[in-house]
Amino acid sequence: MSTFLxxxxxxxxxxxxxxxxxxxxxxPEAAHGELRNDQLRHNLGRATRxxxxxxxxxxxxxxxxxxxxxxxxxxxTDTMNRLPELLEQLEQKVTERGGTVHWARDGVExxxxxxxxxxxxxxxxxxxxxxxxxxxxxxxxxxxxAGITPYETDLAELIVQLADDKPSHILVPAIHRNRDEIRxxxxxxxxxxxxxxDNVPAxxxxxxxxxxxxxxxxxxxxxxxxxxxxxxxxxxxxVESEGNGRxxxxxxxxxxxxMGIEKVLPRYQDLEVFLQLxxxxxxxxxxxxxxxxxxxxxxxxxxxxxxxxxxxxxRTAALAxxxxxxxxxxxxxSACLNVCPVYERAGGHAYGSTYPGxxxxxxxxxxxxxxxxxxxxxxxxxxxxxxCGACFDACPVKIDIPSMLVELRHQHTxxxxxxxxxxxxxxxxxxxxKPKLFTAAQKAASLGRVVGGRDGTISRLPxxxxxxxxxxxxxAPPKQSFRSWxxxxxxxETMRAAADEGARLTAETPEEDQ
Amino acid sequence: xxxxxxARDTVLGRIRDALALAxxxxxxxxxxxxxxxxLPDGERLALLTDRLVDYKAQVHPxxxxxxxxxxxxxxxxxxxxxxxxxxGLDEQWLTAYDGEVQRDSxxxxxxxxxxxxxxxxxxxxxxxxxxTIFLDGSPDxxxxxxxxxxxxxxxxxxxxxxxxGVPEAVARLVPERPTTxxxxxxxxxxxxxxxxxxxxxxxxxVVVIRTDA
Numbered sequence: 001m002s003t004f005l006x007x008x009x010x011x012x013x014x015x016x017x018x019x020x021x022x023x024x025x026x027x028p029e030a031a032h033g034e035l036r037n038d039q040l041r042h043n044l045g046r047a048t049r050x051x052x053x054x055x056x057x058x059x060x061x062x063x064x065x066x067x068x069x070x071x072x073x074x075x076x077t078d079t080m081n082r083l084p085e086l087l088e089q090l091e092q093k094v095t096e097r098g099g100t101v102h103w104a105r106d107g108v109e110x111x112x113x114x115x116x117x118x119x120x121x122x123x124x125x126x127x128x129x130x131x132x133x134x135x136x137x138x139x140x141x142x143x144x145x146a147g148i149t150p151y152e153t154d155l156a157e158l159i160v161q162l163a164d165d166k167p168s169h170i171l172v173p174a175i176h177r178n179r180d181e182i183r184x185x186x187x188x189x190x191x192x193x194x195x196x197x198d199n200v201p202a203x204x205x206x207x208x209x210x211x212x213x214x215x216x217x218x219x220x221x222x223x224x225x226x227x228x229x230x231x232x233x234x235x236x237x238x239v240e241s242e243g244n245g246r247x248x249x250x251x252x253x254x255x256x257x258x259m260g261i262e263k264v265l266p267r268y269q270d271l272e273v274f275l276q277l278x279x280x281x282x283x284x285x286x287x288x289x290x291x292x293x294x295x296x297x298x299x300x301x302x303x304x305x306x307x308x309x310x311x312x313x314x315r316t317a318a319l320a321x322x323x324x325x326x327x328x329x330x331x332x333x334s335a336c337l338n339v340c341p342v343y344e345r346a347g348g349h350a351y352g353s354t355y356p357g358x359x360x361x362x363x364x365x366x367x368x369x370x371x372x373x374x375x376x377x378x379x380x381x382x383x384x385x386x387x388c389g390a391c392f393d394a395c396p397v398k399i400d401i402p403s404m405l406v407e408l409r410h411q412h413t414x415x416x417x418x419x420x421x422x423x424x425x426x427x428x429x430x431x432x433x434k435p436k437l438f439t440a441a442q443k444a445a446s447l448g449r450v451v452g453g454r455d456g457t458i459s460r461l462p463x464x465x466x467x468x469x470x471x472x473x474x475x476a477p478p479k480q481s482f483r484s485w486x487x488x489x490x491x492x493e494t495m496r497a498a499a500d501e502g503a504r505l506t507a508e509t510p511e512e513d514q
Numbered sequence: 515x516x517x518x519x520x521a522r523d524t525v526l527g528r529i530r531d532a533l534a535l536a537x538x539x540x541x542x543x544x545x546x547x548x549x550x551x552x553l554p555d556g557e558r559l560a561l562l563t564d565r566l567v568d569y570k571a572q573v574h575p576x577x578x579x580x581x582x583x584x585x586x587x588x589x590x591x592x593x594x595x596x597x598x599x600x601x602g603l604d605e606q607w608l609t610a611y612d613g614e615v616q617r618d619s620x621x622x623x624x625x626x627x628x629x630x631x632x633x634x635x636x637x638x639x640x641x642x643x644x645x646t647i648f649l650d651g652s653p654d655x656x657x658x659x660x661x662x663x664x665x666x667x668x669x670x671x672x673x674x675x676x677x678x679g680v681p682e683a684v685a686r687l688v689p690e691r692p693t694t695x696x697x698x699x700x701x702x703x704x705x706x707x708x709x710x711x712x713x714x715x716x717x718x719x720v721v722v723i724r725t726d727a
Contacts (some may be wrong), residue, residue, distance in 0.1 A: 008531035047706065071543055071546070076539045084530055084595045097690070103522040154704070155702045202711075204705055205702055233690065240703055243714035246714075247714055247715075251624050261529070275680050279644075286644040287645065289696070291691075295691075298691075312528065316532045365631050431545075
């Protein structure tokens with residue numbers, strides 16, 4: 001038992017340099033390259049348009065859609081408020097039903113636990129259900145380094161893995177690839193594939209079926225994520241389409257599930273809300289083809305060895321931020337990506353993180369931080385938005401992403417406090433608060449005229465202020481400040497004249513609009 | 515000797531710290547969405563059929579007396595000569611079928627189910643509004659592998675087990691049972707968001723709805 005003693009400490013972010021929560025370039029740098037890719041923009045534009053229409057159709061047909069959103073939002077907020085007791089309850093229920101629960105402080109620890117559990121089975125390969133959490137912690141890379149081969153079984157994840165690529169969308173990770181590219185990837189990478197394979201999606205899907213069938217029938221260990229974990233009953237749920245999830249969750253002897261601590265839900269009844277919100281927001285279907293729900297171990301049915309890993313990896317750091325914690329309510333539907341004008345043009349890779357799009361721009365800095373001193377690409381994410389608000393409207397659990405983006409911009413500006421600009425702003429605030437100092441400063445500022453050009457603007461300041469003048473012109477200070485002009489005889493005369501003029505106009509104006 | 519805190523203690527401690535640093539007011543969940551809906555038999559049948567057809571599943575309404583005939587006809591049409599059934603499936607349902615029937619048991623290795631032409635199961639609950647069939651591992655539905663590995667799934671649904679919406683369906687479930695929600699055949703939209711029926715799960719889903727059962 002941990003006893004609460006003394007002052008609470010701010011929980012740590014996901015360790016710097018681990019996992020996939022940080023790109024190697026800032027958003028503008030990465031987007032610059034992506035925007036020149038016509039194929040990518042064409043694929044993305046077509047795909048996001050299609051899914052937007054489908055989503056509006058199926059959310060529009062439910063008369064209580066807004067009430068479902070209200071319920072979903074409140075359930076998640078209530079969950080975060082009661083997280084310790086709910087996780088302890090989930091642990092107790094899973095354990096009672098024959099499962100084993102592990103806790104991981106960060107991705108490194110989770111990867112080590114998964115590796116140890118796989119090694120204990122003697123297996124050198126593992127089949128995987130598409131999972132954001134294992135993508136976030138870089139599990140595949142870790143397993144490969146440990147000599148264990150992970151096989152992604154979701155069609156899009158398989159395409160990404162075979163092409164040694166990175167996912168670019170939460171729901172459709174290969175959204176940046178068209179059918180011709182996918183055909184070529186399969187021809188190059190799938191052993192024994194029919195050389196006459198064409199680009200018809202049904203034929204490409206059949207090729208993936210044939211390739212993975214043997215893996216499903218022989219694999220002894222599977223790794224999955226979880227969409228929901230029910231504290232009340234210990235039930236876990238995975239929502240999917242292809243049946244690869246059912247295969248992984250049913251056929252192997254050992255199942256290892258990695259779940260972020262924020263995925264817990266209080267009651268089994270809460271599924272009635274989320275099984276409506278998630279599919280309609282995500283794929284734009286009334287229901288996804290398959291959902292699997294299991295509670296610990298069932299004798300004679302499915303894996304007899306079940307492990308649940310509860311992952312922190314920066315989630316508690318997000319929880320410690322009154323505004324930022326709302327990002328933890330995300331159910332990974334990806335509706336915000338599909339409505340975002342910035343995502344639609346830049347694509348998912350520009351965000352550099354497992355979580356792209358509007359939710360990624362707020363969740364990634366919450367989990368992994370924004371390191372001012374390291375020119376962190378994550379510091380650029382809160383600016384990857386026009387603040388149009390479409391994401392807020394689309395979110396099934398009503399996450400106010402625009403407000404969070406503004407808050408993160410504020411935090412970024414506050415913490416990047418070592419620049420000369422920042423010091424200048426602080427000095428200005430101090431001076432403006434003291435009239436005598438301010439007057440003196442204005443006198444000094446008129447000396448700035450020497451750097452102004454003939455047009456009265458300063459377009460190039462010397463270092464270290466050159467960064468400021470790179471992006472804007474500054475008006476050169478006038479000869480005389482307003483305050484010194486006002487105190488002069490000329491200023492006093494002008495003010496008197498203006499007052500007389502004002503009094504005369506008031507007297508002449510008929511009283512109409514009272 | 516001091517022991518370092520376990521990951522469990524550390525994570526729970528961090529959560530308590532976070533909640534102390536950023537306390538938020540208690541919330542009450544507003545459950546103003548539709549629950550406890552009922553619809554007449556005809557409407558539930560029409561709605562469920564419409565949704566299933568939309569998912570490219572085949573639907574055969576029939577009476578309880580015709581169950582065996584309809585199942586046999588479906589299997590004959592598809593040339594299914596060897597099928598698997600859960601151990602608790604009603605024997606009456608197979609009296610018209612002349613192919614080979616393998617009654618499932620836990621000692622049959624799951625990969626060998628791949629050699630079956632199809633599987634016939636019952637179902638626990640269905641949701642009309644979303645076209646979703648719930649299997650819960652009861653003796654007439656079998657273990658999860660049985661309704662997953664074969665490429666053809668013939669699923670029998672009694673109209674009395676069909677409810678209007680998702681809340682009504684979830685209320686009928688037994689949480690501890692391994693539960694599978696099926697809404698049409700296996701599908702993917704991973705290639706250019708074009709829906710393709712049939713990846714890893716059964717590519718052919720036939721639903722026999724018994725309107726008087």
